[in-house]
Amino acid sequence: MTETSLEARREILSSIREHLAESKRFDTQDVHPPTTARRTTSKSVAGDRDKPVIELFRHALEAVSGHCSIVRTIDEAAQAVQEIVAERKASGPPATAGGSDSHSRRVAVSDSALVRAILGRVKTEAAFLDSPSQAELFDCDVGITCAQWAIAETGTLVLESERERNRLASLVPPVHVAIIEASRIRRSMSEVLELIKKSDVGLSRAVTFITGPSRTSDIELTLAIGVHGPGELHVIVIDEAAPPA
Amino acid sequence: MRDQARAIKDETLAHLDRYLEQFAGNAERAGARIHWARDGREVSNIIIELLHERNAKRVVKSKSMATEEIHLNDALEEAGIETVETDLGEWIIQLAHETPSHIVVPAIHKSKKQIADLFVEKIGIEPTDDVDKLTGAARRVLRQRFAEADAGISGVNFGVAETGTILILENEGNIRLTTSLPKIHFALMGIEKVIPRFADIDVFLKLLPRSGTGQQLTTYQSLITGQKKRPEDEGPEELHIILMDNGRSRMLAHPVTRQSLACIRCGACLNACPVYQQIGGHAYGSVYPGPIGAVITPQLIGISKATQLPYASSLCGACREVCPVKIDIPALLLHLRSEIVEGSASGSVDEQGPVKRKFSEHLAFRLYAFAWSRRRLYEWSARIARLFQRAAVRQGRIGKVSGLIAKLAPPLGAWTAGRDARPIAPRTFREQWRADSEIK
Numbered sequence: 001m002t003e004t005s006l007e008a009r010r011e012i013l014s015s016i017r018e019h020l021a022e023s024k025r026f027d028t029q030d031v032h033p034p035t036t037a038r039r040t041t042s043k044s045v046a047g048d049r050d051k052p053v054i055e056l057f058r059h060a061l062e063a064v065s066g067h068c069s070i071v072r073t074i075d076e077a078a079q080a081v082q083e084i085v086a087e088r089k090a091s092g093p094p095a096t097a098g099g100s101d102s103h104s105r106r107v108a109v110s111d112s113a114l115v116r117a118i119l120g121r122v123k124t125e126a127a128f129l130d131s132p133s134q135a136e137l138f139d140c141d142v143g144i145t146c147a148q149w150a151i152a153e154t155g156t157l158v159l160e161s162e163r164e165r166n167r168l169a170s171l172v173p174p175v176h177v178a179i180i181e182a183s184r185i186r187r188s189m190s191e192v193l194e195l196i197k198k199s200d201v202g203l204s205r206a207v208t209f210i211t212g213p214s215r216t217s218d219i220e221l222t223l224a225i226g227v228h229g230p231g232e233l234h235v236i237v238i239d240e241a242a243p244p245a
Numbered sequence: 246m247r248d249q250a251r252a253i254k255d256e257t258l259a260h261l262d263r264y265l266e267q268f269a270g271n272a273e274r275a276g277a278r279i280h281w282a283r284d285g286r287e288v289s290n291i292i293i294e295l296l297h298e299r300n301a302k303r304v305v306k307s308k309s310m311a312t313e314e315i316h317l318n319d320a321l322e323e324a325g326i327e328t329v330e331t332d333l334g335e336w337i338i339q340l341a342h343e344t345p346s347h348i349v350v351p352a353i354h355k356s357k358k359q360i361a362d363l364f365v366e367k368i369g370i371e372p373t374d375d376v377d378k379l380t381g382a383a384r385r386v387l388r389q390r391f392a393e394a395d396a397g398i399s400g401v402n403f404g405v406a407e408t409g410t411i412l413i414l415e416n417e418g419n420i421r422l423t424t425s426l427p428k429i430h431f432a433l434m435g436i437e438k439v440i441p442r443f444a445d446i447d448v449f450l451k452l453l454p455r456s457g458t459g460q461q462l463t464t465y466q467s468l469i470t471g472q473k474k475r476p477e478d479e480g481p482e483e484l485h486i487i488l489m490d491n492g493r494s495r496m497l498a499h500p501v502t503r504q505s506l507a508c509i510r511c512g513a514c515l516n517a518c519p520v521y522q523q524i525g526g527h528a529y530g531s532v533y534p535g536p537i538g539a540v541i542t543p544q545l546i547g548i549s550k551a552t553q554l555p556y557a558s559s560l561c562g563a564c565r566e567v568c569p570v571k572i573d574i575p576a577l578l579l580h581l582r583s584e585i586v587e588g589s590a591s592g593s594v595d596e597q598g599p600v601k602r603k604f605s606e607h608l609a610f611r612l613y614a615f616a617w618s619r620r621r622l623y624e625w626s627a628r629i630a631r632l633f634q635r636a637a638v639r640q641g642r643i644g645k646v647s648g649l650i651a652k653l654a655p656p657l658g659a660w661t662a663g664r665d666a667r668p669i670a671p672r673t674f675r676e677q678w679r680a681d682s683e684i685k
């Protein structure tokens with residue numbers, strides 16, 4: 001810290017103390033007792049309480065324009081990924097240096113073992129880039145990551161940066177596919193906050209909460225999807241207990 | 246939930262020194278660099294010096310009222326640093342060389358047509374009235390700016406003392422890009438943004454968007470704790486958090502003014518305010534418009550420099566009703582008015598002595614007359630009225646609003662005689678948002 005910054009620190013802190021002391025004479029009742037850490041059980045709509053979390057999650061995700069598929073196995077997950085990738089038109093320049101294959105799609109993927117396992121079973125022409133450079137990333141059509149947690153009540157995905165390289169693959173390409181195991185879906189945000197704080201890899205440097213695709217209403221309050229982040233969000237839930245499709 | 250949020254804020258403010266030190270200590274342990282700044286000039290100096298040292302010339306910015314408050318962009322420009330706003334609304338007004346008129350929807354005063362014309366002129370797109378096309382064009386141009394940027398500057402919505410985490414909320418994704426792509430990340434944080442515990446995040450994440458835009462949660466929340474640990478990790482190499490006072494600590498001196506520091510900048514009071522709806526964000530002549538602006542601007546810049554602002558209100562109480570942290574804005578306005586009338590009550594805010602009562606409530610009405618006599622502002626208020634007025638009707642405040650409009654009938658009548666009055670849209674802002682979020 002520079003000399004000025006240290007001086008500023010001293011002055012700001014003492015200004016806070018002085019002004020707080022000054023306000024004491026106006027205080028009729030004393031300050032609120034310290035709030036203790038509490039679990040807020042969010043008021044959910046009647047019926048939500050008993051709804052299975054996976055159903056609740058799917059419902060909330062769809063309400064914010066996300067897509068949700070529930071599959072039973074890694075093979076089915078691979079099938080779902082394949083379909084999503086196949087639906088995309090390639091947008092960037094040719095994937096191969098020679099430029100012969102000008103229609104091949106580029107997919108940015110995180111370094112998670114689960115994503116790897118799934119991609120191993122995907123049959124596609126698309127090029128998978130597992131640590132794309134920034135420039136390559138800008139040309140990718142799809143990004144695939146895991147989500148470490150999900151919040152059922154709000155349809156929110158939670159990504160921890162200490163678990164996988166997920167920050168850019170989930171953000172830069174126009175389509176984000178997130179894979180999550182059903183056991184990692186929790187009902188409320190307060191449960192998830194506790195889990196990420198106490199995580200065995202420590203609190204991640206970057207934790208990202210994602211609720212639906214990127215959106216803006218900056219032009220005449222008209223909703224537009226996909227302004228800076230992905231315009232499409234697909235979540236694939238792997239639930240071994242799910243009934244066959 | 247509102248009571249809980251306010252209780253957390255009150256507790257924090259009552260021990261702000263302790264929580265700030267705890268926040269700074271924990272953020273530093275996680276690898277962030279903390280800087281303290283007494284005012285806006287110090288903030289600019291810190292950022293400019295660090296940028297110069299690193300030979301950084303291009304900066305991307307995400308929306309931050311704190312940087313607007315201190316006119317950071319002007320300072321950066323003077324220092325030869327190219328600054329690009331990346332929030333769509335902020336970028337639009339930067340292109341147009343204007344200033345924000347709403348704290349959540351900064352370009353709300355511009356029509357789609359005006360924005361399309363601007364894009365045709367400035368970035369050379371084909372004329373269009375399709376919002377998706379306009380947004381797509383902005384995405385393409387801004388992607389380039391992100392790729393070139395040496396540093397990113399963001400604001401902070403909340404700073405968690407327990408872990409040293411900063412929290413930033415958004416819908417677009419530009420904040421994630423600003424805080425992930427460039428090598429250096431500067432986060433400007435007002436000293437009042439601290440919350441004590443990690444678990445407190447829950448209530449604030451839910452409260453802010455519900456009050457501001459009617460969403461359950463904003464699309465993205467970034468929780469950033471210090472710097473990356475391994476070079477191969479994603480994210481910036483440096484995180485600088487600048488803690489800024491700029492007039493905030495002295496607001497702690499009185500329980501009434503102290504409330505202003507609980508504000509989470511959700512924008513709900515603007516949307517509810519009949520005066521804001523009529524005069525528009527720019528008429529306040531300050532960075533923070535609307536009810537909260539009328540309250541904090543005089544306190545930030547000195548009450549003698551903003552004597553009219555506390556009168557730009559009809560004291561109808563709509564703002565107090567909607568505020569998610571239950572700030573009693575009317576009481577604050579009265580408090581500030583009494584300081585103006587009686588001279589400085591606290592001794593620290595008013596350097597020029599008593600200002601006479603003749604700057605009276607009539608000023609508020611003059612503000613109306615002013616607004617209604619200007620074409621641009623009329624269009625503006627029509628837009629706001631269309632978007633927000635039905636909410637006011639529904640909540641039974643229309644009596645107040647129409648009473649004021651009646652006073653202004655003559656100038657308005659003259660103006661509308663030769664033009665079509667705009668119909669009020671059938672859907673309110675909140676309804677619109679809700680409906681939008683249901684679109685599949």
Ligand code: SF4
Pocket residue numbers: 456507508509510511512513514515537564567568569570571572
């Ligand atoms: S004063 Fe209350 S309603 Fe207005 S912006 Fe601040 S928190 Fe929101």
